[in-house]
Amino acid sequence: MTNSKKNLILITNDDGVYASGINKLIEAIAPLGEVVVVAPDKPRSGMSGAITCANPIRVSLLKDDEKDLKIYACTGTPVDCVKIGTDRLLPRKPDLLVSGINHGSNAAVSVIYSGTVGAAIEGCIIGIPSLAVSLTDNSPHADFGEAAKFGKSIAEKILKEGLPKGICLNLNVPNIPKVKGLKVGSQTAGRWTKEFEEMKDPSGKSVYWLTGDFLNDEPDNVNSDEWALANGYAALVPLYIDMTAYGFIEKIKNWEKIAGF
């Protein structure tokens, strides 16, 4: 098979290029094609869809393994990595983007905050079939075996069947030795509460650390990603990049007639 017929796959993450999760993902995905990694040079968790507006970014080539694997580190956010990868570093639009494997869950409302998911959404905006993969374990030395297996299988499925324009996939895998199977469902409704822990810095001034508890608004929804994870399944949620609440447009259409407009 010539290189021109190989799948071209862009890999990124938000824990940074040296994280264990992305390196397990590279191992799992490498057999599927030519891999180019463009990932943050340091951890950028919680970066959502953030872009670097006021400063320039830099890129360093860390590894170039004769066309089958290139690894770049980038000083920007996960979304910056996807943008500069496709705009400057890759020879053509990739056939697939995989972001992860994230150290920690990106289920429920975390799709909004996650840099891992933010990168997959960016890939989708650019028109690349895109997948985010996360493991529900924050530790640096988590066991990524099951997450890598599920991530690879979904990646193969996407390469074979494609994804519609404007839809990307968010995969979360529970941190258990043997995952029961896969559930396709929805982003669990909920939010974080008691979000900050106050401490005093050495000079006695208050600082606030983000922490908190997740409040699940629908713990009994068997189609939700949180239910799947809590019950031993991997959770796959398709996400729209168009956030328009179409069903609500008609309800406020008469606001166009507010007096004075």
Next chain:
Amino acid sequence: MTNSKKNLILITNDDGVYASGINKLIEAIAPLGEVVVVAPDKPRSGMSGAITCANPIRVSLLKDDEKDLKIYACTGTPVDCVKIGTDRLLPRKPDLLVSGINHGSNAAVSVIYSGTVGAAIEGCIIGIPSLAVSLTDNSPHADFGEAAKFGKSIAEKILKEGLPKGICLNLNVPNIPKVKGLKVGSQTAGRWTKEFEEMKDPSGKSVYWLTGDFLNDEPDNVNSDEWALANGYAALVPLYIDMTAYGFIEKIKNWEKIAGF
């Protein structure tokens, strides 16, 4: 009217607490109730839904005008501002959150990147009726008159009628002396292209600045926000915080049966 019956309104932005846009917004919104501002201490454009995970944040009270107006500066992102405002600084959940007025458009796919919109999405997650307001003019001394007028009117409408759970509003106002009216519609499909400009730093190394052109995939869609703005109207788009592509779940339900799962 006692203070306990006054509307409590949280204001934030992503251009920072000293930006002209937020100060015009405070002026416009102040007549509607008791205002608490919690905004970044410096510009944080393009921050999307980013949160500060690895460092603590700090808050400073800049102004305390006997309960009708408090202004706090926060070292965090726009989303951090909303979180710490509601978790620590406000006496109760506010009746309304308004984010802006942003210096620059947040129409189309910018809802994904914008810190201004990110803050409104966060308000919505917390359960506050939330509105983002942006003017299609990046300059620090833009004329915010029309944007403030439209923002105030929409804010009044929200206070009167409320918003459904899980939906927030994104208002963009064109930079023209007399806006023709309001159009309620959808987030324009499109993306940014030619995104980076390469320059050399003083030592001769390459750096990349984010720039680019917006490519509108549906320039003739008269229901889109970009069409409204290009034709002299303010554009109001309702956004879902649940990004699940419900219509696609059934299409990939059979992926649960991938061999090996």
